[in-house]
Amino acid sequence: TIVVNTTNDVVDGDTSSIQALIAEPHLPANPNGEISLREALIAVFNTGPGNTIRFDLPSGAVIVPASTLYLDMANTTIDGDVNGDGLPDVAINGPDNLVWLQIITGGNVVRHLALRSLGLAGAGASGNLIANNYIGTTVDGSAPLAAGKQVNGIQIVAGAHDNRIEANLIAANSEALPNSAISAGILITGSSYSNVIAGNRIGRITTTGTITEY
DSSP states (O other): OEEEOOOSOOOOSOOSSHHHHHHOSSOTTSOOOOOOHHHHHHHHHHHOSSOEEEEOSOTTEEEOOSSOEEEOSSSOEEEOOSSSSSSOOEEEOOOTTSOSEEEOSSSOEEESEEESOEEEESTTOBSOEEESOEESBOTTSSSBOOOOSOBOSEEEETTOBSOEEESOEEEOSOSSOSSOSBSOSEEEOTTOBSOEEESOEEEEEOTTSOEEEO
C-alpha cells in the first residue's frame, strides 16, 4: 500500500518502486516529504501488480492534475474513502476537456472518488470494477461540476471488455447548467464488449443534489 498525502501534482521523489518512493518521497532539491497521486501511480507501475493506493487527506480534498492520470499496472486498487464511511472523500479535478483517470490494464478496482471523467481504453482494460464513485459532481455529490468543454462521464472504448460499472452516481446533463459539464453519462463505443452496467444512478443533477434519473 502507498498513501497519497498531497493534492499537488508533483513528481519529485524516487518513483522507481513503492518502497523507494516511501523511503525517498522527495529529491534534495524539493524537500517536501509529500507523495502525490501521480507519483504513486508511477511507483505502482514500476513495482508491479497487486498494490493499493489510499489517501491521507482531509475529506473533501481536491487533486488538480495538469494532465490525464494513467492507471497502467494491473490488479491495482485506488480507494478514495478517507474516513471509512463508504463515500467518496477525494476529488480529481483536472482540465475540463480531458479524461482525468485513464485505465488501460485489467483487474483494477477504483472506488470512492469524485471526478468528471474516467476512461477504460483498449483490450487490456478488462475485468475492472468501477464502483461507488461520484462522476460529474462535487466531492460530496451535492452539486454538479461547473460546465466546461464536454467530456463523457465514464467511457469504455477501443475494445475494453468484461468490466463492471456499479453503484456510481453519475450526473449527465445538469439541470442547473445549460451547457453540461458531462456529455454522456456512460459511453461505450467501438469494439468494446461484455461490460456490465448495474445499479448506477444516472441523470440530471440539480443544485440541491437531486437526480432526475433517465
